[in-house]
Amino acid sequence: xxxxxxxxxxxxxxxMAAVWGATVLFTGGAxxxxxxxxxxxxxxxxxxxxIGQMFVITLGPGNVDLSIPATMTLAGTLSxxxxxxxxxxxxxxxxxxxxxxxxxxxxxxxxxxALRIPPIIATLSTSxxxxxxxxxxxxxxxxxxxxxLAGFSTDMxxxxxxxxxxALVLTVAAWVLLERTIFGRRVLAIGQNMRAARLxxxxxxxxxFATYILCALLxxxxxxxxxxxxxxxxxxxxxxxxxxxxxxxxxxxxxxxxGNSNVPGIWGASLFMFLLVTMLNTYGLGAGVRLILTGLxxxxxxxxxxxxxxxx
Amino acid sequence: xxxxxxxxxxVALAAATAVQADTAEKRIAxxxxxxxxxxxxxxxxxxxRVTKPAVEAGTVAAADSFTTAENQATEQAAxxxxxxxxxYDAIVVNAASPTAINGAIKEACDAGxxxxxxxxxxxxxxxxxxxxDFEKMGKDEIEYLKGRLPDGGNLLEIxxxxxxxxxxAIHAGITAxxxxxxxxxxxxxxxxxxxxxxxxxxxAGVLPSLPEVAAVVTQGGDGYGxxxxxAAAGRPTPIIIMGNRQDELAWWKEQKDASGYETMSTSIAxxxxxxxxxxxxxxxxxxxxxKDLTVPFLKIEQADLETALETTPKGGVANxxxxxxxxxxxxxxxxxx
Numbered sequence: 001x002x003x004x005x006x007x008x009x010x011x012x013x014x015x016m017a018a019v020w021g022a023t024v025l026f027t028g029g030a031x032x033x034x035x036x037x038x039x040x041x042x043x044x045x046x047x048x049x050x051i052g053q054m055f056v057i058t059l060g061p062g063n064v065d066l067s068i069p070a071t072m073t074l075a076g077t078l079s080x081x082x083x084x085x086x087x088x089x090x091x092x093x094x095x096x097x098x099x100x101x102x103x104x105x106x107x108x109x110x111x112x113x114a115l116r117i118p119p120i121i122a123t124l125s126t127s128x129x130x131x132x133x134x135x136x137x138x139x140x141x142x143x144x145x146x147x148x149l150a151g152f153s154t155d156m157x158x159x160x161x162x163x164x165x166x167a168l169v170l171t172v173a174a175w176v177l178l179e180r181t182i183f184g185r186r187v188l189a190i191g192q193n194m195r196a197a198r199l200x201x202x203x204x205x206x207x208x209f210a211t212y213i214l215c216a217l218l219x220x221x222x223x224x225x226x227x228x229x230x231x232x233x234x235x236x237x238x239x240x241x242x243x244x245x246x247x248x249x250x251x252x253x254x255x256x257x258x259g260n261s262n263v264p265g266i267w268g269a270s271l272f273m274f275l276l277v278t279m280l281n282t283y284g285l286g287a288g289v290r291l292i293l294t295g296l297x298x299x300x301x302x303x304x305x306x307x308x309x310x311x312x
Numbered sequence: 313x314x315x316x317x318x319x320x321x322x323v324a325l326a327a328a329t330a331v332q333a334d335t336a337e338k339r340i341a342x343x344x345x346x347x348x349x350x351x352x353x354x355x356x357x358x359x360x361r362v363t364k365p366a367v368e369a370g371t372v373a374a375a376d377s378f379t380t381a382e383n384q385a386t387e388q389a390a391x392x393x394x395x396x397x398x399x400y401d402a403i404v405v406n407a408a409s410p411t412a413i414n415g416a417i418k419e420a421c422d423a424g425x426x427x428x429x430x431x432x433x434x435x436x437x438x439x440x441x442x443x444x445d446f447e448k449m450g451k452d453e454i455e456y457l458k459g460r461l462p463d464g465g466n467l468l469e470i471x472x473x474x475x476x477x478x479x480x481a482i483h484a485g486i487t488a489x490x491x492x493x494x495x496x497x498x499x500x501x502x503x504x505x506x507x508x509x510x511x512x513x514x515x516a517g518v519l520p521s522l523p524e525v526a527a528v529v530t531q532g533g534d535g536y537g538x539x540x541x542x543a544a545a546g547r548p549t550p551i552i553i554m555g556n557r558q559d560e561l562a563w564w565k566e567q568k569d570a571s572g573y574e575t576m577s578t579s580i581a582x583x584x585x586x587x588x589x590x591x592x593x594x595x596x597x598x599x600x601x602x603k604d605l606t607v608p609f610l611k612i613e614q615a616d617l618e619t620a621l622e623t624t625p626k627g628g629v630a631n632x633x634x635x636x637x638x639x640x641x642x643x644x645x646x647x648x649x
Binding site for chain 2: 023026027030031033034035038039041042128131135138139141142143144154226229230231232234235236237239240274275277278281282284286287288290291
């Protein structure tokens, strides 16, 4: 039981497995491969933004990045526009999207640090700027990704979607970063007590700066891949990832107060979030019932995971 | 009215636009609640393209457009109150809610301002409404499918944003159509939020558990995403009703060239904002205009596909802009002068 309690992410995986089972059972097992494939594909995008959000939330109370949807839209729009204008294919797009991420991260932290605006307000305000920049840059026109890029983002390798492979590599890197590097320990230390961390000699500002940049880079990458995957960037393409990015962190068993996070939970929660909607769609429930059940089930999972940590 | 006839009518009448001296001093404002998708962007561009020449020609004194940042009714109510203070003579509004800004609309009317709502219409009786018969749009989809599939078949329904009246209205039309034609059966229903990527995600999730799907009924902005999901799942492409987006039309053309694929596409033209502009101008001009007007759909059929694709900007939405004469026709059709 103690080993169980030490793994708060286990609940998201249990919930995910239950929902997967319930969905597949509906068709007597015939849909197992199809459902799994779709879940891996779409969870990959949630995982990418979820990891970034997790690092930010780990920094402690009040730290959250609300500019993720706008960043995704901006990166998706500008990268595909750059490929369309300059040619050069995937590398140009990737470069532009990462530059967008870098710029977004710097802008966010400048407001937070230099102007001393709380992160929740700072990232909300910058998100208006990023969204407007995306509108201004392309007026809502969808530019198609080049065939090679569109093909790559929708294909699979060894039976697993390419985007899921990318998310998996990023997950492993994030796990190493959080659990096995000084940077990760510092992020956790700041989240547990910023003052104590500062007194212990942790370069608090530098670590927070790097964390916001990391989050923006992951959001940009996710935006670039999502735009390539779905046949072009749309102005509202990031909208559903605001709540998702926070939800997967919390459902995954990371503490929303910061200082205590885990990486595997992000995957469990991302798959769970997708499969939950799929299950309710499969059972043919109306939109109202579906939304109520989504809320109730998420609450149930969080309570189950939270109950564990209390008894510890 | 098909795409082609609207286009021809527009070309034929464009030359005959007369300057109305009576409204030369009048100022019209556009209150818009949202700009975050390609349809709304096209709507705003159409507004600019039509109203700028009208201002230059002296038909009206000003036609400024304003968009709220957050798509909130409270924000739009405040925006309308500002417009009242700024002394506009008419406010053309695409509302965030049919009821929530009624208070502000009433204030505007009481201040002697003409209010014309379109697309997102308001229920306040003092305002004019340029409405779309969304229920008919849903019914038309089933009508079309009846012609294509006389024996009926399984349908997948992609709905819009839950809780918005447009979604309920189109859904009601589809449901009514299916009830009248029992050969059709809705085997799955997902919410695509009128966005390609959301629709793609929802359809990809539900598809593995569905039997063979003969056709997909949609609400616009979701057809291409559905097509992608069917392709990714390796399933035969059903008849997918499209919603006039360029990527949908381009995909349709590709399929048509490759395999003779046939479907139809229907939606409201974003240029409906320009119809609302001319209606507001006509009211200011003292014309008798009934409170409820109906805007025709922009329907693209197999034969119109190439023309529509040529005139639609890459990545945009098929569009029609209205002239003063078009507005006069719509008003006459509703029984006005």
